[in-house]
Amino acid sequence: MNPPCGRCNKPVYPTEKINCLDKYWHKGCFSCEVCKMALSMTTYKGFEKKPYCSMHYPKTSFTIVADTPENLRLKQQSMLNSQALYKEDFEKNKGKCFSVVVDTPEMQRLKKTQDQISNIKYHEDFEKSRIRSDAPPPENRQDYEEQPSNPERFSQPPVGETCPAAVAPPSGGKRYQAVYSYTAADADEVSLQEGDLILNVEQIDEGWMFGCNQRTGQRGMLPANYVRPV
Numbered sequence: 001m002n003p004p005c006g007r008c009n010k011p012v013y014p015t016e017k018i019n020c021l022d023k024y025w026h027k028g029c030f031s032c033e034v035c036k037m038a039l040s041m042t043t044y045k046g047f048e049k050k051p052y053c054s055m056h057y058p059k060t061s062f063t064i065v066a067d068t069p070e071n072l073r074l075k076q077q078s079m080l081n082s083q084a085l086y087k088e089d090f091e092k093n094k095g096k097c098f099s100v101v102v103d104t105p106e107m108q109r110l111k112k113t114q115d116q117i118s119n120i121k122y123h124e125d126f127e128k129s130r131i132r133s134d135a136p137p138p139e140n141r142q143d144y145e146e147q148p149s150n151p152e153r154f155s156q157p158p159v160g161e162t163c164p165a166a167v168a169p170p171s172g173g174k175r176y177q178a179v180y181s182y183t184a185a186d187a188d189e190v191s192l193q194e195g196d197l198i199l200n201v202e203q204i205d206e207g208w209m210f211g212c213n214q215r216t217g218q219r220g221m222l223p224a225n226y227v228r229p230v
Contacts, residue, residue, distance in 0.1 A: 002014075003017075003024040004024070005023075005024060005025055005026050005029050006021070006023030006024060006025050006029070007025065007026070007029035007030075007031075008026065008029050010026070012024045012025065012026055018030050018041070020041065020044070020046075020051070021046045021049045021050070021051065022049055023049065025051075030044070030051060031051065032044075032051060032052050032053040032056055033050050033051065033052055033056070034052065034053075034056035035053060035055070035056055037053050039051050039053060045057040173200065174200070174201040174202070174211075174229065175197065175198065175199055175201065175229070175230050176197075176198040176201045176209070176211065176227040176228060176229055176230060177195065177196070177197055177198065177227060177228055177229075177230045178192040178193060178194055178195060178196040178197075178198065178226060178227050179194065179226065179227060179228050180192070180194060180226045181193050181194050182222065182223060182226045184220070188220050188221055189220050189221050189222065190211070190212075190213050190216075190218045190219065190220040190221065190222045191213070191216070191218070192213065192222060192226060192227070193215070196213055196214065196215050196216075197213075197214040197215070197230070198211040198212065198213060198214070198222065198227055199211060199212045199214055200212050201227075203224070204221065206224065207223065207224055207225070208221050208222070208223060208224060209221065209222055209223075209224050209227070210222075
């Protein structure tokens with residue numbers, strides 16, 4: 001028994017039979033559903049078991065889902081699951097202090113300014129460390145915990161230059177005695193040992209004095225809180 005044609009429902013004989021889209025077709029009936037253009041096995045496009053040409057092939061589109069009670073229930077369930085996940089993530093990251101900062105033009109300007117300040121600070125620290133490395137090595141360094149903090153320097157040599165020899169002020173005749181040992185950090189300073197006698201002392205400012213170490217014969221500046229009058 002010959003099967004019916006998928007379009008005209010008439011019997012399809014083997015000599016003119018086309019088997020496609022789970023149906024049998026006459027060669028003349030195998031045409032586009034829209035424009036009726038004759039198709040072949042290489043030119044047709046199937047959609048819902050119907051042949052179409054390339055021009056009239058139906059294009060898929062999104063379907064609007066109605067807000068049925070079931071869809072509303074699924075939507076609410078999805079929101080509850082999202083809230084549960086959010087709460088779980090919040091609890092995990094509760095001890096971690098981080099925040100998301102929006103990269104606005106103002107934030108970019110502040111970041112650039114901060115980078116410039118950091119760069120300047122780095123160069124200042126580098127120059128200070130280089131000055132410190134050019135100073136004479138300490139000879140009699142003791143435990144700093146027993147010494148008072150080093151007062152602020154009255155003057156500091158230019159970067160990369162050695163301090164010239166200090167010039168002594170007019171003799172004042174004042175005598176001081178070292179109560180702590182001190183290692184000179186610059187060429188214009190005097191190293192001290194506990195008990196050293198300092199002659200011809202002149203006050204420079206609240207933190208520094210000028211005098212001559214009787215033991216070594218060196219003349220220069222010394223910290224005022226390392227000595228006491230005698």
